[in-house]
Amino acid sequence: MKNKRLRNDIILSVALLVLAIAAWGVIRFTHKTGEFAVVEIDGKETARYPLGDDMSVEIVTGDGHVNTLVIAGGRASVVSADCPDKLCVKQPAISRTGETIICLPHRLVIRIEGESGVDTAS
Ligand SMILES: [Zn+2]
Known part of the structure; x- marks a missing residue:
């Protein structure tokens, strides 16, 4: 039971990290360096x-x-x-x-x- 909760926490953390990287990528892509x-x-x-x-x-x-x-x-x-x-x-x-x-x-x-x-x- 305890281990399962820990694993869920890790999965959640990884999911959040992936989301953060994706959001950063979108910002990088849409906000191009200006001239x-x-x-x-x-x-x-x-x-x-x-x-x-x-x-x-x-x-x-x-x-x-x-x-x-x-x-x-x-x-x-x-x-x-x-x-x-x-x-x-x-x-x-x-x-x-x-x-x-x-x-x-x-x-x-x-x-x-x-x-x-x-x-x-x-
Ligand atoms: Zn001013």
């Missing part, structure tokens, strides 16, 4: 930078606020900003299609797109 960091201010695209080029850019929003975007090693992140909440700075670097960094106070969105754009493009 561009697209900058949107107030819903309008203002610039796009290739993720392959390491750079640091100051994004000045319509009302004169500044977010510093850094692209390094194929990842984009906001390293500094003069917004009050600094949530955009705290967000981790993004590199995969569909990932975003949002600065709500500045109405700024940095989005990763693939070479052929997002699949919602029409």
